[in-house]
Amino acid sequence: MKHFAWAAAATLALALPAAALEAPRKIVDYDIRVSLDPETKLVEGSETLKWTNPGGGPVGELRFHLYWNAFRNDRSTFFKESGGRLRSDKADTGKGWGYTDVTSMKWNGAELMKGSRFESPDDGNPDDRTVLVVPLPRPVAPGETATLEITWKAKVPKVYARAGYVRDFFFFGQWFPQIGVFEPAGRRRQTDAAWNCHQYHANSEFYADWGDWRVAITLPGKFVVGSAGALVSEKKDGGKKTLTFEQKAVHNFAFTADPRYVVVEDVFDAAKDVPKDELARAAKALGRSEAELLAGFRKVAIKLYRQPEHGGFDRRQIEAQKWALAWTGLWAFPYPYAQISIIDTPEDGTGATGMEYETIYTTLSPKWMARWPFDRLYVPEMVTIHEFTHGYWMGLLASNEFEESWMDEGINTFTEFVMVDRKYGAFMTFPPGIGFTDEQSNRVSALTQDHDPILSKAWKYATEGSYGRNSYPQPGTTIQQIRNLLGEEKFWRAFRGYAERWRFDHPTSEDFFDFMRASGDPLVADLIRKTWYGRGWVDFTILTAETNRDDGFTGFDDATKAVNFDPDPKKKEKRKDDKGKDDKGTWRSLVTIARDGDLEMPAKVVLTFKDKSTITRTWDGASEWVKYRVTSSSPLVKAEVDPERRTVLDRNPWNNARYTKKYDGPSAAAKGRTYALHLVEILLSTLWGVL
Amino acid sequence: MSVYATGFRAALRNRRLAAVLWLSLLGSALVAAGPIKALFKVFDEGAFRDALVKGWDGWAFVSFVVTQDRGIAIALASVGAALVVFALLTIFLTGGVLRALIAGRPRPVFRLVVAESAGLFKANLWATVRFVLTAGIWTGILVALPVLGIHKLFKDAAPHTFWPNLAFWWRYGVGAIVLLNVGLRYDLARVALARGEAVNARGAYRVAKRRLRGSRTSAILLAVVWIAIGLAVQAAFTSWGLRWNPQTNASTFGLFVFRQFGFFVLAMARVGFWASLLAWEDTRRPSPSRYGV
DSSP: OHHHHHHHHHHHHHHOOOSOOSSOOOOEEEEEEEEEETTTTEEEEEEEEEEEOOSSSOEEEEEEEOGGGGGSOTTSHHHHHHTSEETTEEOOTTTOOOEEEEEEEEETTEEOGGGOEEOOTTTOOTTOOSEEEEEEEEEEOTTOEEEEEEEEEEEOOBSSBSBEEETTEEEESSOSOEEOEEEOTTGGGOSSOEEEOOOOOSSOOOOOOOEEEEEEEEEETTOEEEESSEEEEEEEETTEEEEEEEEEEESOOOEEEETTOEEEEEEEOHHHHSOHHHHHHHHHHHTOOHHHHHHTOOOEEEEEEEOGGGGGGHHHHHHHHHHHHHHHHHHTOOOOSSEEEEEEOOTTOGGGSSOEETTEEEEOOOGGGGSTTGGGOOHHHHHHHHHHHHIIIIIIBOOOTTTOHHHHHHHHHHHHHHHHHHHHSSSEEETTTEEEOHHHHHHGGGGSOOSSOSOSOTTOSSSHHHHHHHHTHHHHHHHHHHHHHHOHHHHHHHHHHHHHHHTTBOOOHHHHHHHHHTTOOHHHHHHHHHHHSSOOOBEEEEEEEEEEEEOSOOEEOTTOOEESSOOOTTSOOOOOOOTTSOSOSEEEEEEEEEEESSOOOOEEEEEEETTSOEEEEEEOOOSSEEEEEEEESSOEEEEEESTTOOOTTBSOGGGGEEEOTTOOOOOHHHHHHHHHHHHHHHHHHGGGGTO | OOHHHHHHHHHHHOHHHHHHHHHHHHHHHGGGHHHHHHHHTHHHHSTTHHHHHHSOOHHHHHHHHHHTHHHHHHHHHHHHHHHHHHHHHHHHHHHHHHHHHHHTOOSSOHHHHHHHHHHHHHHHHHHHHHHHHHHHHHHIIIIIHHHHHHHHHTTTSOTTSHHHHHHHHIIIIIHHHHHHHHHHHHHHHHHHHHHTSOSSHHHHHHHHHHHHTTOHHHHHHHHHHHHHHHHHHHHHHHHHHHHHOOOSHHHHHHHHHHHHHHHHHHHHHHHHHHHHHHHHHHHTOSSOOOOOO
16 A cells, blocks of 8 residues: 555656656666677677656556667668658668667566567558567556666668768667657646557657666777767776766767767856847846846856868857857756767768757768858758757657657757847858848748648658658748747747746647747637648738829719710810829729638738838738728839738748839849849850860 | 960950850840740739849748749740750851951951851861760760779778868869860861861861870960950959849849940950960961961
8 A cells, every 4th residue: 555655656746747847757777888899880788777667557568669670671661761761861772781689688587578579559560670569577566667687789770861880980879779658647648658669760769758877888999989978987998998978867868989080179158158139138038137047057068079171160060059058048948968969970971960869969060061152051050059959849848759740840940040040140141142041941831832730740741841841840930920929028938938847848739839829819829720730821912902093073973064074975085094194193092912821810011102101001811801992192102911021921922012003113023034144144155165 | 476365366356256156145045035034024023022123132032932933944944945055056156256267357257157157067066076975985984983983992981081082183183184185176176177177077186186296285274274264254244243233224234234245255255265276276287377367
């Protein structure tokens, strides 16, 4: 009975936190010993795993991720989904295969592997070997901790998707037998306790329990190793060395090894590295004092493990990292760990580039981007900011990437473009000065037709493109739309509220929406319903914009007297032609504006007249169209809806304005086609150098 | 007088010849004018008109590329057609330009160029085919094979180390030398055809080979100097044109005229190159020159 009471209390404490956590609930404790043979690419490992049943009932079997089996053969779910290709990298189907084989798993001395089996809970693929199910001789009671001794062998795959090797470069992500998540009822709004242990997919890989890691890595002495943890010991034995790292309060552990790494170190210090104007901006928007905002910051050791030829990026990468630490610290909450490791992948190992793990991530620094004129492209900075900030939206707010990929990638895309645009302005600039922001480059998604709602399981989108659109730019842009609807103060208070409440926890989409809907704005609630759960869209169009001189009453009056015209049929009618006349007098204008799509959005409408005067109206956007009739002393020249482009989801911004025949300003089309013709001539004239 | 001075003098003197070349460029570009006009019509009809007149609105361009994809595809296809037309016109006119320079008659020139071009077109076309084939073969043997070999033999070399760097610079350095060599032989073959020293492409290439023997370096230098002059002209006018950023219709027209002047200067540089090459070739000829610029 006493045992039951303790278990019940533990269950409640673990499953149903009512408020923000100061530290994560520790479910796992890994003590891993691993040795790498860089010649054969073989790995031998053993781990002591302490797993605590979080509650919800006794657990009779355990589930493990064996994610390198995704690279085992061409029948794995990952290979089938990806076609052996990720981004621009292709699998080496010659010798590049990899695997993980668990050779033993013991609990209290009893071998568990005899009854083990592979399952494919997501797609039923009988050939997939990425989820191992291990029945137990007796159930693990709620709150009880099972200590497992596991040994395994693995072969590192040739890198093309996240983890693997190229030459002597190794990146170890999802590399050890990692236990799945047993979710008690109430966790992530689940109604029943159950295992949540997904297969390795082309588009998702993250969801795990919090805990502590101790990892001892044995490998030849020439290797430089960076990891998710802090180095606690180093032992040398002949030509080999064993490095031991520790990290608490994370839910994953990745490391990298390469003899060519040059390590650049720096320290983030909020007193120096938080920009004053950003601090003031955050304090105003969040309604907190600057001292309060700065209080939670700590010094963070930054380690950049870079390729020797990429020295030109040191300052750029460190600055981007410091800015991201400052920004997230102000607008979400301060980074809680003591260190962050930035891994610069080699240019022939781009399969591992742009990957996020807790306290460690990979970025890119292609040498050509350090040279003029490409040094104005802030892509390396953008990748660094993006991957680091994953450490918040996938890491510190440990959402389930498999089931709600937008919570990782989408929120991250939003914070990425806010950060990049604030620091760098135009993210890319091309001659003759056409610059666009990171936000605009993501807003492009809103211009295209869609086939899925934002919210879907990562492997269930219609196409790869639909996954990309609905996980990255579309949710990012839709959050920007919410920001525009709520205004700065309401939005950022809700945003920081969400981040602080769900830190060290496992939020769901609805948890995010709750904070956004809390303001009571019905448009926000409607937007969430129609975009995350539907395919909502909007397009404003100026259907008509006409302006005509009002010559006063014309026709027969009530006394059948001809007014303002000559009824004599023999006399020639005077032409009512505005051309050549001045614009004095009274003008009547009619503007019709339509809203296509199912998203109701308010919009400002601006009517501009020839004398440069303007009339501004606000349309609530509730109806499908609206007409404005205006009488003025100058002809209407332009009608425009949403001139400030607050509706970032507008599918076609080009039809948001229309000019009347009274507009006689310069032609943008003539300018455009003149430059285009010159471009064609430049292209053609290059033939003079050859023919 | 040096071959370069001869070239500059000829470029200034034979302005009508340059005008013929410039007209061929403008005329070819106009093949794409219709689709380009249709594509940019939306600039005057939509929300970005004022912004585009003032400068370069990033969101306008990004959204333009996405929403006008069909119009852009049509325009690109028409640019492809313009490229083919211009390539044929260039091959056609080169014979006439060379004959006009050899004849040393700066005017009247248009009828002469067209008539002489027509007579030489078939042989020049075959010379072009031979140039394309030899360029492909030599690039394959001297550039692609060694580069592939380096990649194959040293596939485990880290990026930006000796072997990958060698492959990179080999690709561009040796590639440029190969193309300059093959290109010069093509040019000299056309000179031989224009001088009447060969009746077909095969014979003309033989003459060109004799001319280049022992004098390759000075010929390559000549070609490089004129390519550099052409690039400088192009870069200068393009840079000025981009900075122009017209904000009135009159200014847009001014920009058009200015850029056409730039292309005319570029055509003058091409005339200068041919005159230089003729003068250079003169110094390697066994018989006295018939060339009088």
